Amino acid sequence: MSSVYIETSIVSYLRSRRASYMVAAARQILTKRWWSDERSKYTVVTSQYVIDEASMGDAVLAQERLLHLVDLPLLAVDMELYSPRKREDIADHSPCTSGSGCASTHHLYSRKPDER
DSSP: OOEEEOOHHHHHHHHSOOOSSHHHHHHHHHHHHHHHHTGGGSEEEEEHHHHHHHTSSSHHHHHHHHHHHTTSOEEOOOGGGGSHHHHHHOSOOOGGGGSSSEEEHHHHHTSOGGGO
16 A cells, blocks of 8 residues: 655645635645545555644644544654754655655645556
């Protein structure tokens, strides 16, 4: 089974207030649809970095975001990624960039179902 790394924007789209901006609203709809219909087809993982980031902001929304992450296995994260300067040097700070075989969800949106 393929793995999918759940980064912060995924749980943010799942739990954010309804967007008035059309593109953001479409991303919310697609994310919710993927979460309910497609997630079970993958091994879904996250990292402590995502949990830390999802904990920020509005307390109620943060708790709701964390509910989606609570049972997910955690990938090991290079602690250097916590450095803002280091993150600026890395285009995509996801642990999946290291060749771990994960797929980013935004890539899933751009693929046809048979290409996953």
